[in-house]
Amino acid sequence: MTPALPIPIGNSRGSEVVAIFPWGNCIEDFLDTIGISLDKFCQEMTGGWLFGYISALQSAGLAPILYCYSRAILKTEKRIHSPTNCTIRLIPLPRPYRLLVRNMSSPYAWRAKDAFGGKISRLSHPFAELAFQFSPYFAVARSSLARLLQADNCTALLVQEYEDPRFDSLIAVGQSVGIPVFATFQGGDRHFRYLEKYFRPRAIAKAAGLIIASAGEAKRVKERYRPSCPIVDIPNPLDLRTWFPEMRNEVRVALGWTVGERVAIYHGRIEVHRKGLDILLSAWAGVNEAMAGRPIRLVVIGDGPDRAIFQQLIERCGSESVTWISNYILDRTAMRRMLCAADVAVTASRHEGFPVAPLEAMACGLPIVATDAPGIPEILAGGRAVGGILCRRDDAKVIAAALVELLSDSEKSERYGRLARQSIEARFALEPVGRRLAALISRSNLSRL
Numbered sequence: 001m002t003p004a005l006p007i008p009i010g011n012s013r014g015s016e017v018v019a020i021f022p023w024g025n026c027i028e029d030f031l032d033t034i035g036i037s038l039d040k041f042c043q044e045m046t047g048g049w050l051f052g053y054i055s056a057l058q059s060a061g062l063a064p065i066l067y068c069y070s071r072a073i074l075k076t077e078k079r080i081h082s083p084t085n086c087t088i089r090l091i092p093l094p095r096p097y098r099l100l101v102r103n104m105s106s107p108y109a110w111r112a113k114d115a116f117g118g119k120i121s122r123l124s125h126p127f128a129e130l131a132f133q134f135s136p137y138f139a140v141a142r143s144s145l146a147r148l149l150q151a152d153n154c155t156a157l158l159v160q161e162y163e164d165p166r167f168d169s170l171i172a173v174g175q176s177v178g179i180p181v182f183a184t185f186q187g188g189d190r191h192f193r194y195l196e197k198y199f200r201p202r203a204i205a206k207a208a209g210l211i212i213a214s215a216g217e218a219k220r221v222k223e224r225y226r227p228s229c230p231i232v233d234i235p236n237p238l239d240l241r242t243w244f245p246e247m248r249n250e251v252r253v254a255l256g257w258t259v260g261e262r263v264a265i266y267h268g269r270i271e272v273h274r275k276g277l278d279i280l281l282s283a284w285a286g287v288n289e290a291m292a293g294r295p296i297r298l299v300v301i302g303d304g305p306d307r308a309i310f311q312q313l314i315e316r317c318g319s320e321s322v323t324w325i326s327n328y329i330l331d332r333t334a335m336r337r338m339l340c341a342a343d344v345a346v347t348a349s350r351h352e353g354f355p356v357a358p359l360e361a362m363a364c365g366l367p368i369v370a371t372d373a374p375g376i377p378e379i380l381a382g383g384r385a386v387g388g389i390l391c392r393r394d395d396a397k398v399i400a401a402a403l404v405e406l407l408s409d410s411e412k413s414e415r416y417g418r419l420a421r422q423s424i425e426a427r428f429a430l431e432p433v434g435r436r437l438a439a440l441i442s443r444s445n446l447s448r449l
Helices: 028-034 038-043 048-059 095-101 125-138 142-151 165-177 194-206 215-225 248-255 277-290 307-317 332-340 357-363 396-407 410-427 430-441 443-448
Strands: 017-021 063-070 077-081 086-092 154-160 181-184 209-211 262-267 296-301 322-325 344-347 368-371 388-391
Touching: 017 048, 028 038, 038 077, 048 063, 048 154, 048 430, 086 142, 095 125, 125 165, 125 194, 142 154, 142 165, 154 165, 165 181, 165 194, 194 215, 209 430, 248 332, 262 277, 262 332, 262 357, 262 396, 277 296, 277 307, 277 344, 277 396, 296 332, 307 322, 332 357, 344 357, 344 396, 357 368, 357 410, 368 396, 388 396, 396 410
Parallel strands: 017 063, 017 154, 063 086, 154 181, 181 209, 262 296, 262 344, 296 322, 344 368, 368 388
Antiparallel strands: 077 086
């Protein structure tokens, strides 16, 4: 099979333009945690839900534009995302927001005290609390953004995460210019500042639609907000031209990996609690014990905010059979080859939205051992019949037993891997997901919602 080619952007006359807003008040708040520069984001970064959505929308004839607030620029810039040819609008952070967060070490914290790193005097506490409560609502310059959306002829807004003050602000912007606003759940935390408790129900009441693939999250939203807009279970899409199986031993030789080892692999962000990486290492200790004397290896690929904590955990467990490749792999071909070199994929997450990493591994023909974090039961609907073993969260023994089952039986793991690939082809390819997104978002369908 040949490497993926970028899908041409649908900028032809008549294409509907979808403005996409990824997580965060500032794009660098995400990029810094994975060690990626803004230039590399624009020129090289692919994958994940974000670029999956962009490619899926393009495949359906829509024209996505990526809107990102950035602290690195002083005036609005237009760039092109090289792999997809998608337009990126970089917008400078509003000055009021910069002022309100300038002394915050963690603007996304749960409490004002934590946002300011615990350095709040009794005298300054009321002002710090006000800055903490109001700052996210100043992260969007509503009037200038509304003008930009109109200039770009946007027909819809698609926002990552609805449990976020930025969603409340973008609903107001959409209402002001008559553009419908949709939002997708990708596993974001619910903070509920005081203002959120007031604005969020009103914002969701004005949303045009919510994309929630996790059944548990959809139930929570329905019970809490009783939205009048549709809630649809569209999954995150995957470009099968990028993710496909290769010959394992040939790839291992090319990568310099040991051919005779049985390899489990995790790839994703290094966030110890959310991704359950402490549980993963505990489970791997159980695998080592059960398969003592057999050549096995756990390969961890990724970077993130908990890199120092994770390094300590690896050193503490003292296992020589754990290899950590501690960087974010921008090259999707390189990432695919590493997945294809493994025998089993594993994720021990405690919290997710609808993760893309398991989809990528399954598309590469790997069976998967995964916990029942939100979104994963939907991916593994059908269980072993779709090439996966679903485990309870926080249960290292169950995860270890599932890994041992697949690592010790190459025939079973290969059979499960073929089932996993078939499941991805049937349910998560760009084109069918793109059609469902277009049916929800397209201007011609709004009258039916």
